[in-house]
Structure formats: structure tokens, C-alpha cells
Amino acid sequence: MAEFPTPRASVADRARRAARLTLSAAVRATAAPLRAIARTGRADTEPRWAEATWLWQPGWGRGTHDRLYRRPDPYRIGASTYEQQKYGTVMDALTGRRFARTLEVGCGEGDLSVRLAGHTDVLLGVDISAAAVERAAARVPAGTFVRRTLPHEMPDGTFDLIVCTDVLYYWEPVTFRVGTAALLDRLRPGGMLLAYHYRGDFGQAGTADRVHDELRAAARARGLDVEVHTHRDGVGPGAAGARFDVVAAPLPAPVRPVHGVPAPRRPEVAGPAPVPRT
Numbered sequence: 001m002a003e004f005p006t007p008r009a010s011v012a013d014r015a016r017r018a019a020r021l022t023l024s025a026a027v028r029a030t031a032a033p034l035r036a037i038a039r040t041g042r043a044d045t046e047p048r049w050a051e052a053t054w055l056w057q058p059g060w061g062r063g064t065h066d067r068l069y070r071r072p073d074p075y076r077i078g079a080s081t082y083e084q085q086k087y088g089t090v091m092d093a094l095t096g097r098r099f100a101r102t103l104e105v106g107c108g109e110g111d112l113s114v115r116l117a118g119h120t121d122v123l124l125g126v127d128i129s130a131a132a133v134e135r136a137a138a139r140v141p142a143g144t145f146v147r148r149t150l151p152h153e154m155p156d157g158t159f160d161l162i163v164c165t166d167v168l169y170y171w172e173p174v175t176f177r178v179g180t181a182a183l184l185d186r187l188r189p190g191g192m193l194l195a196y197h198y199r200g201d202f203g204q205a206g207t208a209d210r211v212h213d214e215l216r217a218a219a220r221a222r223g224l225d226v227e228v229h230t231h232r233d234g235v236g237p238g239a240a241g242a243r244f245d246v247v248a249a250p251l252p253a254p255v256r257p258v259h260g261v262p263a264p265r266r267p268e269v270a271g272p273a274p275v276p277r278t
């Protein structure tokens with residue numbers, strides 16, 4: 001649902017993306033019978049199989065990110081108004097909140113992690129790039145940072161805060177669907193998932209609009225609330241704008257005592273049968 005004009009990727013970027021997505025679909029279709037054989041006899045609900053997917057980030061896979069992080073600060077974050085506004089928006093949504101266990105997806109070199117650390121007892125940052133997580137770990141000793149490629153190396157356990165900024169749009173449609181489900185399923189009752197994505201098209205597999213529209217639909221289908229749903233008009237390179245959503249997992253309704261209802265009568269307990277005298 002594009003409500004604002006989005007700057008277009010170059011013709012070459014679009015052609016590359018179309019070719020990669022077509023190849024991805026072809027590989028998936030070819031491999032489908034093999035996957036079916038591999039799954040024989042295993043329940044579909046077994047997490048290892050339910051979440052099995054190809055990781056396909058056309059043009060933006062591990063090699064690309066590793067190359068980017070060969071030099072520190074590839075996104076020039078300190079000097080970027082867009083990045084600073086993004087962190088400001090995310091942190092404003094966390095004002096006054098404290099969390100037990102936080103997952104930051106695609107933590108990069110820890111620019112947001114530094115800020116999140118003050119709001120959580122446990123911070124787990126994951127990133128596809130080894131160099132990025134090393135730098136994040138050096139900056140945020142209170143956190144734990146591991147090299148992981150999500151969604152297929154999803155960390156164990158559940159979280160009461162999950163933060164995804166400028167990362168989910170690298171996933172092609174099937175990876176995105178599986179990955180979003182896996183993230184939402186790891187949200188604890190009372191927890192929240194924050195997503196913020198730049199709306200510009202730089203040839204990545206997905207778009208911010210698709211990420212946020214599908215994330216909201218998947219959240220609602222699970223009975224989660226979408227507390228915040230905003231377009232940040234005009235921010236970022238080319239003034240493409242950004243989208244920001246906050247998904248909240250409701251707490252279970254408290255079990256209230258019922259007043260004014262007479263207590264059930266206790267059934268009469270039969271005593272021991274009298275022993276007949278002889």
C-alpha cells in the first residue's frame with residue numbers, strides 16, 4: 001500500500017532484482033520435491049522444519065554486508081540525520097519501559113544497541129556480518145552479540161522486546177513470511193516488536209511498504225495489537241520517507257474472583273460403613 005511516492009531504483013537495480021527473484025523462485029520450485037522427501041515422517045509443526053527456508057537476500061546477502069563492514073561505519077551513522085531521527089523515534093517509543101530480554105535483529109555496529117542497553121536486563125544483538133558484531137560487542141559490553149543470519153539461525157527463547165530497523169526488507173517474500181512469523185512467535189505476552197524501515201528503493205528484495213503491511217497483517221492474525229502505525233514523510237535519502245510500526249503482545253486477561261455467587265455445596269462424604277456385630 002504505497003501512500004506516498006517512492007523514489008525508484010535504477011533500471012539496472014530493478015533488472016538485477018527481477019532476475020534474482022525469478023532465479024530464487026525457480027530454485028525453490030525445483031527443490032520443493034527434495035524438501036518434501038526430507039520432511040517425510042516429520043511433523044510439520046516441528047520448529048526445525050516449520051521454519052526451514054532458503055535464505056535469499058538478492059544482492060544483499062552475507063558477502064555484500066561483509067564487504068560493506070570491511071571499513072568501520074559504512075553508513076556514516078554519526079553524520080546521518082536519517083539514522084539519528086530513526087533512533088530517536090525508536091527510543092521515544094520505549095520511554096519509561098524496561099524489558100527483561102531484548103533481541104536486536106541486524107544490530108550492525110551497535111549504534112542502536114548502545115541506546116537499547118539502558119532499557120533491558122539482557123540484550124542480544126545479532127547480525128549477518130562478523131565484523132559488525134565484533135564492533136558492537138566492543139562498544140556495548142553489557143550486551144551479547146553473535147553472528148547469525150536470520151531467519152534461519154533464529155536465537156532460542158522468547159523476548160519481550162524485538163527491534164528490527166532497516167533489516168527486514170532484505171528478505172525475499174518467502175523468507176520474509178517465515179521470518180516474520182518466527183519473530184512474532186517469539187514475542188512474550190506484554191512484549192513489543194518495533195520495526196522501522198526506509199521507504200527508498202535501492203534494489204533490495206523487499207520494500208518498507210511490503211514489510212510493514214505484511215507485518216501488521218501477520219501480527220493481527222495472531223491476535224497481537226498494532227499500537228503505532230506511522231509514515232515518516234520526507235525523511236531519508238531522496239526524502240523517500242520511512243515507516244514505523246509497534247506491535248504489542250497483550251497480557252493474558254487476569255483471572256478475576258467472582259463475587260456474589262454462592263459457594264458450591266460440598267458433597268456429603270460418606271463415613272466408613274458400620275461393621276456388623278456378630
Ligand SMILES: C[S@@+](CC[C@H](N)C(=O)[O-])C[C@H]1O[C@@H](n2cnc3c(N)ncnc32)[C@H](O)[C@@H]1O
Nearest residue numbers: 065106107108127128129148149150165166167
Ligand atoms: C542498514 S543496516 C541497519 C543496522 C541497524 N539495524 C541500524 O538501524 O542502525 C542492516 C543491517 O542488517 C544486517 N543484516 C542484513 N541481513 C541480515 C540477516 N539476514 N540476518 C541478520 N542481520 C542481517 C546487516 O549486516 C546490517 O548490519
